[in-house]
Amino acid sequence: MTSTKPRTSTRTEVLESRPVNLDGFVEEWPEKGLVAMESDFDPAPSVRVEDGRIVELDGKARADFDFMDTFIANHAIDVASAEECTAIPSVDIARMLIDPGVSRGQVLAVTRGLTPAKILDVVKLMNVVEIMQAMQKMRARRTPANQGHSTSARDNPVQVAVDAAEGALRGFAELETTLGVVRYAPLVAIALQVGGQVGRGGVLTQCALEEATELELGMRGITAYAETISIYGTESVFVDGDDTPWSKAFLASAYASRGIKMRFTSGTGSEVQMGNAEGKSMLYLEIRCILMAKGAGVQGLQNGSISCIGVPGAVPGGIRAVAAENLVASMVDLECASGNDQSFSHSSMRRTARLMPQLLPGTDFVCSGYSAVPNADNMFAGSNFDTEDYDDWNTIQRDLQVDGGLRHVREAEVLQVRNKAARALQALFAHLDLPPITDDEVEAATYADSSNDYPLRDVLSDLKGAQSVMERGITGLDLVRGLETTGFHDVAESLLSVLRQRVSGDLLQTSAVLTADFTPLSAINDVNDYAGPGTGYRLAGERWEELKKLRHVTSATNPETEVG
Amino acid sequence: MSAQPPPELTAADYPLSIKHPELLRTPTGKPITALTMDAVVSGELSAEDLRIAPETLQLQAQLADASGRPQLAANFRRAAEMTAIPDTEVLAMYNALRPRAATAAQLGELADRLGGTYGAPVCAALVREAAEVYARRDLLARPTADVG
Numbered sequence: 267m268t269s270t271k272p273r274t275s276t277r278t279e280v281l282e283s284r285p286v287n288l289d290g291f292v293e294e295w296p297e298k299g300l301v302a303m304e305s306d307f308d309p310a311p312s313v314r315v316e317d318g319r320i321v322e323l324d325g326k327a328r329a330d331f332d333f334m335d336t337f338i339a340n341h342a343i344d345v346a347s348a349e350e351c352t353a354i355p356s357v358d359i360a361r362m363l364i365d366p367g368v369s370r371g372q373v374l375a376v377t378r379g380l381t382p383a384k385i386l387d388v389v390k391l392m393n394v395v396e397i398m399q400a401m402q403k404m405r406a407r408r409t410p411a412n413q414g415h416s417t418s419a420r421d422n423p424v425q426v427a428v429d430a431a432e433g434a435l436r437g438f439a440e441l442e443t444t445l446g447v448v449r450y451a452p453l454v455a456i457a458l459q460v461g462g463q464v465g466r467g468g469v470l471t472q473c474a475l476e477e478a479t480e481l482e483l484g485m486r487g488i489t490a491y492a493e494t495i496s497i498y499g500t501e502s503v504f505v506d507g508d509d510t511p512w513s514k515a516f517l518a519s520a521y522a523s524r525g526i527k528m529r530f531t532s533g534t535g536s537e538v539q540m541g542n543a544e545g546k547s548m549l550y551l552e553i554r555c556i557l558m559a560k561g562a563g564v565q566g567l568q569n570g571s572i573s574c575i576g577v578p579g580a581v582p583g584g585i586r587a588v589a590a591e592n593l594v595a596s597m598v599d600l601e602c603a604s605g606n607d608q609s610f611s612h613s614s615m616r617r618t619a620r621l622m623p624q625l626l627p628g629t630d631f632v633c634s635g636y637s638a639v640p641n642a643d644n645m646f647a648g649s650n651f652d653t654e655d656y657d658d659w660n661t662i663q664r665d666l667q668v669d670g671g672l673r674h675v676r677e678a679e680v681l682q683v684r685n686k687a688a689r690a691l692q693a694l695f696a697h698l699d700l701p702p703i704t705d706d707e708v709e710a711a712t713y714a715d716s717s718n719d720y721p722l723r724d725v726l727s728d729l730k731g732a733q734s735v736m737e738r739g740i741t742g743l744d745l746v747r748g749l750e751t752t753g754f755h756d757v758a759e760s761l762l763s764v765l766r767q768r769v770s771g772d773l774l775q776t777s778a779v780l781t782a783d784f785t786p787l788s789a790i791n792d793v794n795d796y797a798g799p800g801t802g803y804r805l806a807g808e809r810w811e812e813l814k815k816l817r818h819v820t821s822a823t824n825p826e827t828e829v830g
Numbered sequence: 831m832s833a834q835p836p837p838e839l840t841a842a843d844y845p846l847s848i849k850h851p852e853l854l855r856t857p858t859g860k861p862i863t864a865l866t867m868d869a870v871v872s873g874e875l876s877a878e879d880l881r882i883a884p885e886t887l888q889l890q891a892q893l894a895d896a897s898g899r900p901q902l903a904a905n906f907r908r909a910a911e912m913t914a915i916p917d918t919e920v921l922a923m924y925n926a927l928r929p930r931a932a933t934a935a936q937l938g939e940l941a942d943r944l945g946g947t948y949g950a951p952v953c954a955a956l957v958r959e960a961a962e963v964y965a966r967r968d969l970l971a972r973p974t975a976d977v978g
Contacts, residue, residue, distance in 0.1 A: 333967050340959070341901060374898065478921050485917050487880055501967065505929045510969065512960035513927035515905075519953070520920045522909035525882030563905025599899065741877045746870050759867060765880050766865050770847035770854050771890040774906065776899065786845040790897050 285612035292580045299543025299551070302534070302578055302587035303390060308550045311384035313352045315345055324383040332501040334554050337511035341561030342598075344378040351379030360391040363400035363597065366798030370403055377597050382553045385598075389549070389590040394623055397589045402627035403796040404596040406566075406789035407777035408803050410628030412671025413603060414438035414638035416458055417645035420717045421450040423728070424688055424703055425643070427461030428711040429653075431687035432680050433638030434465025436656065437672040439779040440603075442493065442635050444474040444645050451475055452735035453700065453728060455488045456745060457691055460757065464687040467760030468780035470527065470773070474646070477509075477517060484526040487742025487765050491527035491773070493568050493603065493634070497558055498532065499551025502542040515562035525768030527778060529566035529601060530559045534584075534591055535577030548578055549587045553594055560598050565776045567595045568634045570605020570624070573647065579610055579620075589623035596629070601777035601789070603634035609641070609648030617650050618662075625662070625670050628803060630777045632670050640716040653715070663813050669805045674815045674830065685712040686757075693752035694745065700735070701727040839892045846889060857883045857913065884910040904952070911950030927960055929969045936971070937961035 274282075281287070296305040314322035320339035321328045331339065344351075359376055362368045377385070392400065414433040418425040430441050443458045445451050455473040462469040473483055474494040483489045497514055498504040504511070514530065521528035532555035534548035543551060552569065559567045571578050571588050578584030588605065595602040604624040611617050624632050636659075637649035644652065651659060660674045688711040692703035701724060710720045742765045749758035763784045767773050773780065778788035796802030805813065815830040843849055847862070854862040856879045869875045887910035894903035912920060926932040926940055937957055945954035964970045 333963050333969075336963050371898070478924070481921065482917070487877065505969065508928050510927065510929055510960065510964070512956060512963070513924060513929075515956060516908075516927050516953070517924050519905050519908035519912055520924060522887065522906055523882070523912035523915075523920070524917075560901055563901040563903070563908075565902055741880075743870060743875060743877055743880060746867075750867060750871055755867075758870075762865070762867060762870060766862065767847060768880060768882055769856055769862050769865065769886070770845070770851075771882050771886050771906075772845040772847050774890055775844065775893065775897075776902065785848060788844070790841050790844040790893060 285614070286616055288612040289616070290576065290580050294581055296547070297545055299538040299546055299548065300577075300581060301547045302581050302583045303386065303547050303549035303590060304583070305547035305550070307545045308386060308547050309383045311352055311381050311387050313343070313348045313381050313384075315349055318345055320345060320348060324381050333510060334499065334501055334504070334558060337561055338382065338554065338557045341515075342557040343381065347375075347379035348381070351376050352381055352384045356384065356387040357391055359388045360396070363388070363392070363404065364396050366403070366796070366801075369797065370794055373404065373597060374599050377599075382550060382557055385553050385594055386547075386550050389594060392590070394586050394589055397586070397593050398623050398627045401589075401593050401596060401623070401629065402802065403794065404593060405627065405629055405794050406596060406599060406601050407630050407779075407787065408792045408794045409787065410669055410671060410803065411439040411631050411779055412437060412633055413440040413442060413631040413635035414633075415442050415607070415635045415644055415646055415649060416461070416638045417443050417445075417643060418454070418639065418717045419446065419643045419645070420720070420723070421446050421454055422717055422720055422723055423450075423453045423457035424691060424707050424711045424723075425639070425714065425717050425720055426454050427457035427464075427687045427691045428684040428714070429639045430458045430461030430471070431465035431683040434462045434469040435675050435679065435683050436638075438469065438636070438638065439671065440470045440472070440491065440631065440635070441638070442472050442474060446645055447729070448475065448479075449729050450732055451479065451483065452488065452732045452740075455483050456694070456735070459488060459490070459742075459745065459761065460691050460694060460749070461687040463757050463760040463764070464690055465683050466782055467756070468764065468782055468784050470764070470780060481517070481520060484521065485524050486740070487768070488740075488745070490764055492521060493529050493531060495528060495530045495564075496532065497530050497555050498536055498540070499554040500537050500542055500544045500546070502544070503537045503540045506540060506542070511558050511562065518562045518564040522774050525771055525774070527773045528564060529568055529603060530555075530562070530564050531568040531572060532556070532559070533569050533572040533574050533605065534587055535571050535574035539574045539577050548584075549590055552591045556591070556594050556598060556600065560600060564600075565774065565778070566601025566603065566630070568603040568605075569595055570634070572605055572634070573608050575605065575608050575610045585620050585623075588620075592624060592629060599776065599789075601630045603631035604629040606633040606650045607635055608646060608650065610650045620650065626666070626668055628669065643717050657817055660813070660816055664816060667805050667810070669803070669809065669813065673812050674817060676830075681712055688712060690749060690754045690757050693754060694748045697748040697752050698735075698740065698744065700731040839889060840896050841893065844893050846886070846893075853889060854886055855883055857881050882913065884913045887913065908950075908952050908956065911944075911948065911953050914948050914950070927957070929964075930971050933971045933973055934961055934965055937964070
């Protein structure tokens with residue numbers, strides 16, 4: 267066979283075979299909104315106030331407002347300072363953001379009065395290093411943290427429990443699960459809650475489901491918080507999602523009325539992916555989402571493109587825009603769970619680079635979340651990081667002396683909590699008359715990596731059991747009682763302490779997590795006081811000693827042995 | 831925006847569960863210190879005891895205001911009003927606020943019920959505002975259309 271194909275170099279063949287060339291890249295198409303953050307079609311900033319009411323927003327008169335404009339004008343922007351703040355030159359605001367001599371509070375006094383287009387105008391001036399510098403100061407909680415996913419390709423509750431336990435032990439402050447088969451949810455949510463508390467008392471858990479079901483599990487005290495409350499930057503896509511800013515604001519209050527922590531979810535690329543970006547850039551639309559969340563009075567936001575990361579990832583400057591959207595959430599004083607979740611690239615180098623703008627400055631939750639199960643078991647369509655990356659992550663933390671929320675844990679401790687989580691769930695299922703967990707499953711769970719390493723469960727019985735959890739009205743209190751009466755006193759106490767928190771409402775405040783001694787830590791009592799070198803959160807002391815440990819570190823005094 | 835009374839709590843009072851447990855009661859009137867393991871095991875506690883009381887949400891609203899977060903405080907005040915509404919009705923109300931789920935009249939009735947039956951004026955105002963915007967943006971239910 268003859269070929270007319272021109273000869274390619276061996277170098278090209280090598281490059282063609284690199285994983286990065288399996289990723290998708292496209293040209294910008296601003297008319298359709300396929301552009302990260304620099305579009306001629308985005309509006310110019312403007313605001314006009316009459317009789318204590320915003321009557322013009324970013325070039326639009328009130329009569330022409332869509333519902334996003336209306337909600338933002340009515341609820342998000344501080345009317346009293348809007349004209350004055352929006353009149354400040356954007357370059358001055360951008361400089362305030364990176365100036366260590368300007369406190370976080372001083373910046374917030376300006377950002378509260380800015381319009382969406384003005385905020386875009388400010389962050390457009392910033393390169394990625396400046397975005398990171400600003401994030402370091404504007405993150406709401408002083409101490410950074412991380413969130414993990416614990417899911418199972420077979421929805422196996424035993425796996426979810428033990429991987430939650432290991433994840434909690436390794437340092438995740440929050441754990442999230444979701445399902446392949448939605449009807450499994452009650453069993454898996456119980457498993458996550460129990461496993462999480464075994465790993466580290468005070469870890470908060472959630473189960474991502476359709477809005478109404480997610481709320482019901484929360485109301486029952488089976489989960490501790492919620493996050494999958496999606497919002498969108500155009501009216502048409504918001505309506506396609508069967509919600510409005512008012513329905514979502516009502517839902518936010520519904521969660522708070524039950525004492526349940528909650529954040530919204532949004533991200534660049536969702537509108538263009540759902541086919542109606544109305545010709546606006548991804549970041550402009552995301553800023554509208556962020557301000558809508560602010561206006562609803564929700565304490566925080568999960569953003570950073572999230573499940574649409576392939577879209578900004580494919581266009582020029584897209585990952586800079588993703589870093590900018592995290593910054594905007596923080597600079598309007600919202601908790602930011604900053605993405606680095608869904609699978610993003612075939613290239614390890616690119617996956618790591620995508621993380622740097624969140625890991626280096628620190629965010630409220632660097633990942634939202636990190637897959638605490640192998641990627642094939644991740645039911646959120648995979649994550650940017652997974653269990654195989656644990657040692658790499660810990661090494662990067664040690665190399666750069668940054669706190670990404672995790673730590674190395676010795677094998678013996680890992681096996682101990684995995685075994686205990688499996689046994690606790692086994693005892694609880696028996697107590698609640700749910701489908702049995704065998705000793706073989708406990709043994710497998712202790713040493714397993716993926717769902718393939720577990721004996722198969724009887725799915726039909728499990729689904730019947732899951733249904734009975736809902737029908738019998740089982741609540742978090744029943745879980746506490748079950749754990750206590752089956753001899754898992756410490757786990758029961760931990761879960762009761764988490765449930766007790768909803769009576770206090772302390773976890774409703776911005777960026778709240780629970781420490782290992784059950785102290786609520788939020789933007790109120792852990793204020794980000796960054797003011798330049800030597801200030802703010804520093805990885806030092808006991809925590810730094812902890813992060814110096816890796817799987818293999820050679821002893822300084824005896825090179826034949828390893829420490830750690 | 832209506833003027834709120836000046837906050838009595840300051841940011842230094844947070845977290846209430848540690849600094850002011852004496853201020854915290856369940857909706858059933860029990861002090862938070864009564865939520866013990868013994869009480870769980872003996873069956874003294876019900877799920878109702880693990881809910882937040884409207885008074886506590888008002889305290890958290892004060893803390894949010896004192897920390898410069900007026901929207902968060904407003905959310906807590908709506909939440910305080912909502913504690914009186916049963917779970918199923920809260921979900922039904924949320925569903926009624928979805929696009930084209932309710933007519934103008936139905937949203938009006940919902941606002942009246944919130945304001946009247948539940949003494950929830952802040953929530954009622956949110957629903958009235960939604961009704962007004964939905965009318966303008968064609969997001970009210972069309973009672974006779976779309977039957978098929």
